Amino acid sequence: MSYEDNDNKNWLKGSLALRITKEGLRDLVDGDSRSIQHRIHLSVIQARNLSPGTTCCQCLTENLFQCPTSGLCSHPRNNCKFHDTPVKGYRSCPSHICDDLRDEICRLHKFGGPSWKNSNADRWCVNHWEIAKCFMPLGGYKDVCSFDQTDYNGVINILINCTAFQQKLSFKVDTVTNILTQARDIGRSIRHSSDLKVTDADLNCYITTMTTLLSDPKYLSRDRKAQEAVLKLNKADTLYISNEDVHEILDEARIVVETGKHQIEQAVTEGKHIIETGKAEIEQAVTEGKHIIETGKTEIEQAVTEGKHAIETGKAEIEQTVTEGKHAIETGKAEIEHAVTEGEHIIETGKEDIAQAVTEGEHALKTGKGQLESSVIEGVKILQFEADNAVVKVSKQIHTDVLVPAENRFEEKVQARLKALKQIIQDTTDIGEREIYSRTSEGIEALDEAVFEAMRKISVSTAEREEGNIHYILVYKITFSALMK
Numbered sequence: 001m002s003y004e005d006n007d008n009k010n011w012l013k014g015s016l017a018l019r020i021t022k023e024g025l026r027d028l029v030d031g032d033s034r035s036i037q038h039r040i041h042l043s044v045i046q047a048r049n050l051s052p053g054t055t056c057c058q059c060l061t062e063n064l065f066q067c068p069t070s071g072l073c074s075h076p077r078n079n080c081k082f083h084d085t086p087v088k089g090y091r092s093c094p095s096h097i098c099d100d101l102r103d104e105i106c107r108l109h110k111f112g113g114p115s116w117k118n119s120n121a122d123r124w125c126v127n128h129w130e131i132a133k134c135f136m137p138l139g140g141y142k143d144v145c146s147f148d149q150t151d152y153n154g155v156i157n158i159l160i161n162c163t164a165f166q167q168k169l170s171f172k173v174d175t176v177t178n179i180l181t182q183a184r185d186i187g188r189s190i191r192h193s194s195d196l197k198v199t200d201a202d203l204n205c206y207i208t209t210m211t212t213l214l215s216d217p218k219y220l221s222r223d224r225k226a227q228e229a230v231l232k233l234n235k236a237d238t239l240y241i242s243n244e245d246v247h248e249i250l251d252e253a254r255i256v257v258e259t260g261k262h263q264i265e266q267a268v269t270e271g272k273h274i275i276e277t278g279k280a281e282i283e284q285a286v287t288e289g290k291h292i293i294e295t296g297k298t299e300i301e302q303a304v305t306e307g308k309h310a311i312e313t314g315k316a317e318i319e320q321t322v323t324e325g326k327h328a329i330e331t332g333k334a335e336i337e338h339a340v341t342e343g344e345h346i347i348e349t350g351k352e353d354i355a356q357a358v359t360e361g362e363h364a365l366k367t368g369k370g371q372l373e374s375s376v377i378e379g380v381k382i383l384q385f386e387a388d389n390a391v392v393k394v395s396k397q398i399h400t401d402v403l404v405p406a407e408n409r410f411e412e413k414v415q416a417r418l419k420a421l422k423q424i425i426q427d428t429t430d431i432g433e434r435e436i437y438s439r440t441s442e443g444i445e446a447l448d449e450a451v452f453e454a455m456r457k458i459s460v461s462t463a464e465r466e467e468g469n470i471h472y473i474l475v476y477k478i479t480f481s482a483l484m485k
């Protein structure tokens with residue numbers, strides 16, 4: 001076996017090692033992508049109070065981004081290649097799910113810049129791989145639908161770019177160089193090897209790195225798929241490369257080439273468009289330039305003509321101005337002299353006025369003081385007089401309004417009481433007198449009657465005379481005592 005043959009064989013072994021490693025990452029990447037999709041879909045639905053299992057399949061990726069969005073479509077609206085039809089225009093999700101999913105995916109991306117162009121947002125609710133594709137590099141993944149259809153590079157990039165995987169790895173993924181970035185670089189070296197050769201040393205180094213990754217203690221060291229891959233990689237020296245392996249590796253290489261071709265074609269198409277747009281813009285600019293130059297020429301000629309006229313007019317104006325200036329200076333001088341003379345007079349007059357004002361002021365102050373003093377004395381007098389007057393008035397008023405009426409009222413009350421009492425006494429006395437009189441009359445009548453009756457009884461029986469006398473006295477006594485009750 002020649003040296004060259006060995007390196008070619010190593011390249012094949014390296015390619016096979018990439019496939020083995022990818023398969024070893026299946027449970028971690030495919031499994032966790034599924035649970036991540038499930039988790040963010042559920043959180044969005046719960047946050048919006050939507051019924052469980054609500055999905056939206058109506059939003060295209062294009063619908064979820066405004067035109068232009070930096071890194072996605074930077075062309076102006078009228079010729080944006082991303083938003084190229086009205087159906088792809090920006091709008092919010094009718095079910096209020098996809099906008100929130102977009103934000104959640106963005107939050108999970110290590111650099112906040114998911115590869116939206118890889119992904120079909122209308123399947124975010126139902127296919128976890130459409131979300132996983134947002135963490136792969138741009139280009140070549142738009143039509144990929146599963147882990148199986150995705151190459152090693154796509155899978156490694158999910159682990160690098162999706163921060164949710166950090167919890168399943170023992171090393172820091174956000175450092176510049178780590179096992180994952182090394183694993184990514186191995187894929188690049190093998191894919192991009194123009195002569196399809198890998199040295200023994202490089203192959204050993206590659207296999208060590210892949211084994212280290214697949215043995216990571218946080219999760220992979222206990223994962224069945226990862227450990228199966230480690231076993232296969234450790235037999236790499238004696239790797240048997242079947243026709244099927246060769247066929248698949250070549251197939252992958254072909255896909256890489258075709259994807260590249262497609263990207264080149266797309267770039268060429270875009271380039272052509274840019275060139276054509278540029279050409280049209282240059283033509284327009286030239287046309288506009290010509291117009292500007294012609295307009296400019298006319299304007300310059302006109303400006304020159306106007307300038308000449310202005311210069312001549314200017315000359316005449318300057319001469320006139322000089323003449324006027326001279327006159328103004330002379331007039332000014334005369335005016336200044338006059339003003340000085342007047343000023344001096346004003347100052348003299350002013351001085352006199354001030355002196356007079358001072359004298360008057362002093363006099364006014366003195367007079368004012370005198371007036372003030374006399375006003376104070378006068379005021380005090382008035383106040384005293386008014387105070388006295390008020391006291392007298394108040395006393396009088398109290399006497400008239402309070403004391404006299406009170407005395408009068410008391411007197412009246414006493415008199416009325418006395419009168420009433422007198423009347424009562426009089427009335428009682430009269431009644432008493434009348435009663436005494438009436439009783440007395442009645443008594444006398446009764447007494448007379450009794451006496452008469454007694455006398456009649458006495459005359460009825462002489463035999464009973466003696467007894468009658470005693471009886472008479474008794475009756476009299478009884479009657480009298482009855483009267484006196």
Ligand SMILES: [Zn+2]
Nearest residue numbers: 067073080083
């Ligand atoms: Zn756009």
Ligand SMILES: [Zn+2]
Nearest residue numbers: 056059093098
């Ligand atoms: Zn939607």
